Amino acid sequence: MARMLRRLRKGFQSLTSFSAATIQPNLSASESSRSEVALLSFFSPKPRDFSLPNSSWGSEMMRLYDHYNSQCEAETEGGQTQGSPWQRLPSYNRSLKYAPGGVYLSKIVQSKARLFTRNIREPGAAFEYALFVNKGEKKCVCIFQAGWLLEGPPGHVHGGAIATMIDTVTGTHATFxxxxxxxxxxxxxxxxxxxxGSTVLIESSLDTQEGRKTFISCKVMSTDGSKLHTEATVLFVSINVSHLVRGG
Ligand SMILES: CCCCCCCCCCCC(=O)SCCNC(=O)CCNC(=O)[C@H](O)C(C)(C)COP(=O)(O)OP(=O)(O)OC[C@H]1O[C@@H](n2cnc3c(N)ncnc32)[C@H](O)[C@@H]1OP(=O)(O)O
Structure with missing residues (x-):
């Protein structure tokens, strides 16, 4: 049990130190990312990063991805990283499977567990998103394209799907x-x-940290910033990972 908890703790630690995105020379950010996905799926045992562009992404999604990705840390040929406050966060379809300790958590809970927002195989059908965190300003930006399976009111996104995205973005930010x-x-x-079907921006910013409590504010806006769709405040409480093993 103690060994398992140590592995789980290590898993969370690795989630708070994501590696920087690599930009290949002579390719635009989007070309680079698409080729990165293709290469990974053929030659690498690494898990699929669902936050990389795919064929379902519309032009606005791609424009914003290129905008934020171009501001992220880039690795030079010498392996050095150029300083930038922005970092793209990868996103997998299992919470912890690909971090040390996650395998154990999955075995405990259930082997078929999948992250809610990444459990639909068809690209573009539901939650398409990518997150970027700004370490200096302690804020996080998510570009989100809402697919046809997320309908609530006719032609519009379900409120529960919006809440899910707010929880995901602010929760990832709070974990970071x-x-x-x-x-x-x-x-x-x-x-x-x-x-x-539209693309929106979800912005998460840290309000305060008080002991175990992290208070975060969040806004969902049109991509030109002219329309506020949704706003939220969220309280996160820090837990010991044994809280998850015990079932809360
Ligand atoms: C991973 C990345 C990749 C993965 C990317 C995916 C990210 C997705 C993130 C999703 C996150 C989720 O949805 S999580 C799932 C939804 N949430 C849950 O199921 C949580 C269920 N609730 C609980 O397990 C528990 O109540 C906790 C852990 C929240 C708190 O319990 P506790 O640990 O015993 O703490 P407790 O002593 O009660 O409270 C500590 C302090 O917080 C305050 N506090 C506690 N609850 C509340 C509350 N509802 N409203 C106000 N204040 C509260 C208390 O007053 C106290 O303040 P003071 O006296 O110290 O001042």
Missing amino acids: LSGPIMTANLNIAYRSPIPL
Whole structure:
């Protein structure tokens, strides 16, 4: 049991130190990312990173991805990293499987467990998103394209799907800032509906950290910033990983 908990802790530690995206020379960021995906799937045993561009991404999604990705740390040929406050966070379809300790958690909970937002195989059908974190400003930006399976009101995104994305973005941000956490409170105000198929920006910013509590604010906006779709405040409480093993 103690060994298992040590492995789980190591898993969370590795999640808070994601590696920087690599930009290949002579390719645009999007070309580089698409070729990276293709190469990985053929030649590498690495798990698929679902936050890399795929054929379902529309032009606005690609424009924003290139915009933020170009500001991320790039690795030079000498293996050095150029300083940048921005970092792209990879995203897998299992919470911890690909980190040390995750295998154990999956065995404990259930071997078929999949991350809710990454469990639909068809590209573009549901949650398409990529997250970028700014370490200096302690903020996080997510570009989100909402697929046809997320319909709530006719032609618009379901409120539960929006809440899911807010929880995912702020939860990932809080994990990055504070280590293992759980959502204790999520307050949402829905201001204007999000058209199905559209791309929006989800911005997460740290309000305060008080002991075990991390308070985060979040806004979902149109990509030109002119329309506020949703706003939220979220409280995360830091947990000991044994909290998950014990079942809370
Ligand atoms: C991984 C990356 C990749 C993965 C990327 C995916 C990221 C997705 C992230 C999703 C995250 C989730 O959805 S998590 C799933 C949804 N959440 C849950 O199921 C949580 C269920 N609740 C719990 O397990 C528990 O209640 C906890 C852990 C939240 C708190 O329990 P606890 O550890 O015993 O702490 P407790 O002493 O009660 O409270 C500690 C302090 O927080 C305050 N506090 C506690 N709850 C609340 C509350 N609801 N509202 C206000 N304040 C609260 C207390 O007053 C206290 O303040 P003071 O006295 O110290 O001032």
